Amino acid sequence: MIRWIALAVVLLASAMPARADDYEFPASAAPVRMLVVGSTTDIGIIRPVIEAYQRSNPSVAIRYRELTTNALFSEARDACAGKRPADDVVLSSAMDLQVKLVNDGCASTVLRPGLQLLPDYARWRDQLFGLTYEPSVIVYNRRAVAEWEAPVDHFALLDLLRQPDRFTGRIGTYDIESSGLGYLFATLDDQRSSTWGRLIEGMGRNEVKLYCCTQEILDRVADGRLTLGYNVLGSYALAEAREKPELAVIVPSDYTLVLTRAAYVPDNAVNKADAGAFLEFTQGPEGRRILNEEALLFSPLDGADYLFRELGRAGGESRTIRPIALGPALMVGLDQMKRRLFLKQWRDSLGIAED
Template identity: 40%
Template sequence: MRDVAFFLWLTLLCIPLAATAQSLTDKPVVFPARATSSATLDIHAATDLPAMEPLIRDFQLLAPEITINYFEYVTNDLYRAAAEACRTGRFMGDILLSSSVDQLIKLANDGCATPHSSAETARVSRWANWRDEVFGFTYEPSIFVYDSRMVPPEDVPRSHAALAELLRRRIDFYRGRIGTYDIRLSGIGYLLAYSDARQTTTVYGRLLESMSRADVVTRCCNSEILDQIAGGQLYIGYNILGSYAYAAMLRNPDLRIVVPEDYTLVLRRGALISRAAPNMAAAARFLDYLLSERGQRVSREKAFFFAEDEPSPKGVDGPETLKESGVARPIRIGPYLLAAQDQQQRQRFIADWTDVLFGSAPGSGGAQE
């Protein structure tokens, strides 16, 4: 039954669970205008504020008259809230940001986005612009992260197959020490799992079987896995966004990052201007900033750390430049992300994944990045 489950993943993708959607806090984080305020921009985002803050503050140097309200969500909750607001014609945010770009694509396809064209949007790679409505503004590889205090150099996996073999070979040592997303709870976890399965069903299936035997630990989000690796509870994290992992590595030199040498999924975090945005001009200006050379430089140096045409940040174990190495596998922002927006398929996806890893039926819950 497990072998059959591996092949089902090739055609499946998530849609959100039904639950009450809400932001992580009751009130937004407010960035007051640096000068007399003449406009307000509401950003609703499934993106950690520490990653966005350098970009917001630099934008306000260029637009000192704009006050910014930042509402932080987990991925599926942002989608649910935006979809409901769109359906009922209510206002919810001027601009939406999310790592679950498949959900932004669905919102745009449902008429919830406002197209935007400018000199800055023209610079975006074709695989990161869908109908001038959803734009990718980051370049984030999905990587392995490990605790160098616990993982000896000879054990460091540098491919998906090597990680599967390590867990088979040293199962007792790594039992309960491998962490990854719980795709029942994570929107970006779904997207990465789906994209992994499309790369190589055989290798990915073998890896999941090995993780099952090693009692893999699943968590909602990047931050929980990274915190548990830093705390010594986990030794290796799988499919972690490189942006957050690198920020954690800067805080804790015991953490190490590996860019897989067989293939590396690359995500572009998405941005969408809401159809009902009352501050359309401010939203367009902020989107143009994110896509501009200046915004991309701040993103690379202070926020998300990786860039398409730049060397990987210092200390990363992997090719110097992902794009030139040939290992990068971009998750294209386009109609293929719409193809599996079907609840029955999603439920089968969850059931098969859960059966492979845990041998039980899936639970339910919210969603995290």
């Protein structure tokens, strides 16, 4: 009851302003139901999905809460323990943290036909669902790197970084101590690639700059403050490249990790029905059209073709794509001892002093 009263207040002109990272999407029809989404996805990227869902469900008001991966994990963990109200949907790019929350019993089972169609790597226990198909890419500034010398794979990137002084202070990547997504990409690179150790050493020699978020890297590469960005989310990069032609995007040809943005409905969520319907909508015809053509988040169902079409490349090249599967294997890197050792190796390679 308290929640419905709060919603009514939001819909009135006298409503209190939302926090800077909260966005309100009022319902256009009665009776009104509230859906609360906690997410790491930038509002500018996911807004078309929300608005399309509301056109089909005009009685649903949506409160969208945008947080960093680590902040969302902390709040979701507290909600699971009953220390704060739960969101109705928890959506994060930090797949490993999402798996841990579900493994800890925080999620409810969602049996929706549209979600059952997801490939095995994008569905776990009928509780955690991968809604997107997003490659980890290299970006560069076309004014600083000629197309003929652009690194088409991780080995070519290694060679490029050996050029003295050219890239000093001009490379950006995630700060894996503050970015859950960055940590996930780094641990998987370490597990699946023979180049990871040499790459971070090369970036360390070039005084790599570290950032919490994808957009910070993209902004700096696009305006020339950085020359290269490594392990950047391809969905955001491709959307930015549509507007800024000086930004070039490379899907490495030797291997490319593909993230699927994972969502679950908390076991103690208030509005489970609309939460499940929202997740299913993203994989329906209209949801997939928006993911594939507008948001460039792409869908696990058919997004690979759209991804390569956006890149202007043949879909047959998808054989080098390596989707990251949802499941317990992702929690290996979350073991505290292994995390400390991995971060120590990372700091040592980059020349970062201990606090």
